[in-house]
Amino acid sequence: MSARRTLLPDAPLGETFAEAFANLRAQGRRSALALLGILIGTASIIAMLNVGHMAQRESLKLFSDMGVDMLQILAVPTGEAAAGFPREAVERLPQSDPAVAAALPLATGRGPVRSSRKQTDLSIVAMPPGLVRLARLPVAEGRSIAAIDDCGFGAVLGHKAAEQLSAPGAAAGVGSRVLVGDYGFTVIGVFAPVVAETLDPTDYNNAVFVPLSCARRVLPGADPNVAMIRLKPGVDGEPAGQRIIAALARPGSSLQAMNAQRILQTMNAQKAVHSRMLAAIGAISLLVGGIGVMNVMLMSVMERRREIGLRAAIGATPRDVQALFVIEAAVLTLVGGVVGTLFGLLAGYAIAVSSGWDFGLAVWTLPLGPGVAGLIGLVFGLYPAITASRLDPIEALRAD
Amino acid sequence: MLRLSNIHKAYGSRERPVSVLADVSLTVDDGEFCAVLGPSGSGKSTLLNIVGLLDRPCAGEMVLGGTTISHDSAQTTARLRNRLLGFVFQSFQLLPRLNAWQNIAMPLMYRGVPRGERKGRALEMLERVGLSERADHLPSQLSGGQCQRVAIARALVGEPRLILADEPTGSLDSATAGEMIDLLGALNRELGMTIVMVTHDRDLAQACGRRIELLDGRVVADSAAA
Numbered sequence: 105m106s107a108r109r110t111l112l113p114d115a116p117l118g119e120t121f122a123e124a125f126a127n128l129r130a131q132g133r134r135s136a137l138a139l140l141g142i143l144i145g146t147a148s149i150i151a152m153l154n155v156g157h158m159a160q161r162e163s164l165k166l167f168s169d170m171g172v173d174m175l176q177i178l179a180v181p182t183g184e185a186a187a188g189f190p191r192e193a194v195e196r197l198p199q200s201d202p203a204v205a206a207a208l209p210l211a212t213g214r215g216p217v218r219s220s221r222k223q224t225d226l227s228i229v230a231m232p233p234g235l236v237r238l239a240r241l242p243v244a245e246g247r248s249i250a251a252i253d254d255c256g257f258g259a260v261l262g263h264k265a266a267e268q269l270s271a272p273g274a275a276a277g278v279g280s281r282v283l284v285g286d287y288g289f290t291v292i293g294v295f296a297p298v299v300a301e302t303l304d305p306t307d308y309n310n311a312v313f314v315p316l317s318c319a320r321r322v323l324p325g326a327d328p329n330v331a332m333i334r335l336k337p338g339v340d341g342e343p344a345g346q347r348i349i350a351a352l353a354r355p356g357s358s359l360q361a362m363n364a365q366r367i368l369q370t371m372n373a374q375k376a377v378h379s380r381m382l383a384a385i386g387a388i389s390l391l392v393g394g395i396g397v398m399n400v401m402l403m404s405v406m407e408r409r410r411e412i413g414l415r416a417a418i419g420a421t422p423r424d425v426q427a428l429f430v431i432e433a434a435v436l437t438l439v440g441g442v443v444g445t446l447f448g449l450l451a452g453y454a455i456a457v458s459s460g461w462d463f464g465l466a467v468w469t470l471p472l473g474p475g476v477a478g479l480i481g482l483v484f485g486l487y488p489a490i491t492a493s494r495l496d497p498i499e500a501l502r503a504d
Numbered sequence: 505m506l507r508l509s510n511i512h513k514a515y516g517s518r519e520r521p522v523s524v525l526a527d528v529s530l531t532v533d534d535g536e537f538c539a540v541l542g543p544s545g546s547g548k549s550t551l552l553n554i555v556g557l558l559d560r561p562c563a564g565e566m567v568l569g570g571t572t573i574s575h576d577s578a579q580t581t582a583r584l585r586n587r588l589l590g591f592v593f594q595s596f597q598l599l600p601r602l603n604a605w606q607n608i609a610m611p612l613m614y615r616g617v618p619r620g621e622r623k624g625r626a627l628e629m630l631e632r633v634g635l636s637e638r639a640d641h642l643p644s645q646l647s648g649g650q651c652q653r654v655a656i657a658r659a660l661v662g663e664p665r666l667i668l669a670d671e672p673t674g675s676l677d678s679a680t681a682g683e684m685i686d687l688l689g690a691l692n693r694e695l696g697m698t699i700v701m702v703t704h705d706r707d708l709a710q711a712c713g714r715r716i717e718l719l720d721g722r723v724v725a726d727s728a729a730a
Contacts, residue, residue, distance in 0.1 A: 114583070115613045130601055414597045417558060418611040418658070419586020421579045497558045501597065 113427040115420070124432040128439075131404065135436055138400040141393025142440030142480065143447065145386050146473045150448025152382035155455050156375060157466035162459075163371045172364045173205070174303050175341050177331040177348055179357040186325025187357035191316070194331045200351065203344040205336045208234050209328030211319035212306050218283040221271035227262075227311035228284060230319035230328075238332060239298070241308060246278035246293030248313075255318040259289035263297040264309040284312055285322045303364055305330045329357075341365045390476070393440065394484035401433050401488035405495075412492050413500025422493035429492050433485025434478050441477025448473060505698055506532040506555065506666060511564035513550055513721075524550045525561070526721045532666075532700060537692040539709035540702045542718035548702045549670065551718065555700065556668045557585050569665040586614050590659030590667040594674035596651040598643040604654045605630060605639045611662040629657035633687060649680035656687060660697070667691075669701040673708060685711045 113120065128135045181187035188211070197207035211230040216223055235241065236248045248260055259282060261269065269276035276282065280291050289312075298308050320326030331352065335344055345361030352359060405412070412425055420428075449465070456463040511528040514521035524547045532538055542548045553559035554566070560575040567573070569588045575581055590611075591597075598607045608629050609622035617625075630636050633653040643651055652672060659667050669688065673681035685708050691697045692713075701712065709715050717725035 114586075114616055116616055119613055119619070126601060410597065411599055414593075414599070415610070415614075416582065417556070417585065417591045417597075419582055419614040419662070421582040421614070423579065424582075424614055498553050501593065 113421065113423040115424050115427070117427070117431075120424075120427050120431050121435065123428065124435045127404075127432055128436055131400075134400055134403075138393075138396050138436060139440035139443070141389055141396045142437045142477050143393075143444040145389030145391075145393050145480075146441045146444025146477050147447035147451060148382050148389060149386035149476065150445050150469050150473045151451035151455070152379055152386060153469040153472070154449065154452035154464075154466050155382075156379045157469075158452070158456055158461050158464050159375050160372070161464055162461050163368060163375075172368060173335045173337060173339070173341075175333040175335055175345055175348070175361060175363040176303050176305065177333065177345070177352060178305070178360045178362065179329040179352075180360065181356065182358050183356050185356045186323075186327075186329070188325045188327030188329045189331070189352040189354055189357065189359070191328050193352055194328060197331075197333065197348065197351070201344070201348060203335050203339040204333055204348070206234075206238070206334040208232055208238055208332045209316065210235065210305060210330040210332060211316065211323050211325065211328045212330055213323040215285055215322065217265070217269065217312050219269035219271070219274070219276045219280060221274045222269050222276075224265075224268045226265050226268070227306040228322055229306060229308075229311045229313045230316045230323060231313050232316045235313075235332070238334070239304070239308065241298060242296040244294050244296035246291070248293050248295075249315050253292075253315045255315050255321070257287065257289045257318070258292040258315070259284065260293040260295060260313040261291055262295055262307075262309045262311045262313070265312050266291075266294045268310075282312065284314060287318070287321050289314060303332075303362065303367070305332070335363075390480055393437070394480040397433055397437055397481060398484040398488060400436075401429060401485055402491065404432070405429065405488050405492040408492075409495060409500040409503040412495050413497040413503070416495075416497035417501065425493040426486075426489040429489035430482060430485045433488065434481035437477040437481030437484075438474050441474035444477065445470065445473035505534045505536075505569065506700075507565075507567045508555070509565045511551075511554060511561045511566065513547070513554065513559070513561050524721050525554070528564070528718075528721070528723055530716065530723060530726065532698060534665075534698055535692070535696045536714055537689065537699045537712045538701065538714045538716055539712035540700060540716050540718060541704065541706065541709050543704065545720075546718040547721040548718050552668055552670055552700070552702050555666075556589055556591060557581050582614075586611060586662065588665045590662060590664040592652070592655050592659050592667065592669040592672045594671040596643070596648075596655045596675070598651055598654060598658075600643050603640050603642050604635065604646070607643070607654055608658045608661050610658065615662065625661055626657070629661045630654075632660065632691075633657045647680075648676050649683060652676060652680075652684055653687065656684075656691075660691065665698065667697055667699045669699065671703055672701060673703070673705065681705075681708060 179187035179189055191209045194207050194209040197204045213228050214225060215228050217226045233249055233251050266276050277294060278291055282289050282291060314322055335341060341363030345363055349359040349361055415425060453463050509529050511525055513525040514523045516522040540548045554561050605623060605626040608626040612622040627639055630639055633656055635650060635653050638646060673684050688699055689711055692699050703709055715727045716723060
């Protein structure tokens with residue numbers, strides 16, 4: 105006989121599958137209980153993978169507008185004097201540092217802002233014209249600050265700032281006057297609402313924007329204290345940040361670098377901890393489930409000794425007997441895997457809803473659940489199957 | 505058909521072996537209907553297990569249907585059982601989940617015979633044992649005698665060279681037992697089926713063409729030799 109004939113069972117596989125299903129149905133409740141561990145294991149792994157997938161997507165969404173190549177340098181005062189760095193040094197960065205694609209200096213602060221009827225505390229952003237494009241600030245009304253404005257006392261209001269400065273019958277809008285500190289500005293435009301992003305230096309909606317050259321009039325320090333930098337693609341933000349900090353350093357200011365990659369990494373690291381926990385739960389459940397399946401299969405082998413003996417007597421080879429029990433275990437766990445996958449998706453959906461995320465299905469997880477579960481069945485079914493195939497048919501036929 | 509030469513079988517430890525069969529030699533020709541008789545412990549079941557390739561002798565040679573049996577690999581032995589032998593047991597050994605024709609068709613599954621053909625051949629065998637109308641009944645819905653008929657049909661379905669029956673009437677009342685012996689006799693006469701039947705019932709053994717008597721693991725009488 106050929107090698108192939110001795111390695112494979114003689115009975116057709118399809119028929120063995122059909123028998124396995126029938127046997128499991130006959131065992132009813134016991135099969136269902138054995139499924140439970142596999143079900144929980146698969147469910148938690150599927151939930152973990154899908155939640156991880158959604159979390160990844162959500163955190164990417166936070167940066168999708170600005171991109172992950174953003175780097176922000178922030179100056180914090182170390183003493184009495186206002187913190188900052190030279191504007192020219194920032195503007196020169198694209199030429200002086202090979203990693204920098206673009207750099208914008210900003211001066212930010214907070215102060216009282218008054219309109220004809222109202223007064224409130226707002227963020228003050230002294231900006232170069234380029235910020236509109238970099239931060240994608242949408243102009244709702246009027247125009248934004250342009251290069252020619254220099255410090256011509258034109259200001260643009262954030263969406264909420266305009267609301268706060270408006271009074272009935274005296275809306276703050278294009279053409280109205282606002283007082284920032286002691287200086288009067290004409291409103292030349294209003295921005296539409298923007299979604300806050302992780303790397304925004306301030307809340308743009310609650311800010312009044314003035315030309316950068318007006319910084320020395322409306323803010324304590326004349327120099328920019330924020331540099332928004334776009335790195336060239338593929339550049340590692342960490343060393344670039346350190347290099348730029350060194351280049352911009354000045355006594356009296358402590359500089360910090362925040363980069364999108366780093367924030368993303370921190371967020372992902374936190375997610376990874378959760379994922380690992382879920383994975384551990386899943387793995388332990390699968391292990392316990394697998395042992396449960398092995399137990400059920402061993403019981404089944406002991407109870408069906410006569411059947412095994414009979415099959416051996418009428419010509420089932422040891423491979424046939426092994427196939428019968430391995431396939432039974434695999435079918436059992438496969439069913440657990442399919443049901444577990446459904447539960448896992450349900451759990452993922454629940455987590456997405458409670459986190460306010462859009463539900464997104466990681467399609468590649470769908471075959472993974474039943475696949476892993478089936479594999480567990482094959483592995484843990486092997487021992488009972490080998491036990492069955494090694495029974496002495498004479499003893500087995502005599503069993504009661 | 506079947507030739508046993510100097511078969512020895514002993515159980516127990518190497519130091520204190522308990523001999524069950526001692527130097528058994530016999531030949532069964534094609535078409536014979538043999539009864540193996542003997543009291544319990546005489547070794548007749550062990551002999552049947554060895555002939556049925558379920559047990560291996562400690563010494564001696566066995567040729568079955570032209571094949572010298574080596575017991576080298578369990579796979580090969582299983583295939584020989586499937587091809588050469590049909591078993592009938594005292595307790596029927598039908599699978600309770602399967603109906604009559606499915607039970608009968610089982611040996612064919614291990615030969616890879618397609619389902620449709622299996623059913624056809626199983627139904628043929630059912631007709632042969634006179635149970636055509638019970639094809640879809642479960643064993644629990646059949647009487648003892650009917651179960652044993654199904655079991656005999658299962659032994660026949662693979663067209664074996666030899667049928668081994670181990671106390672086939674042991675679980676039946678005497679009337680049904682008689683019917684069963686008649687059925688085996690008819691199969692022997694009409695199909696030329698070779699049958700070796702173990703029994704301790706001398707009256708039933710009278711129906712067989714040849715009677716072999718065992719005592720303490722030795723052949724003490726053989727009607728063919730007399």
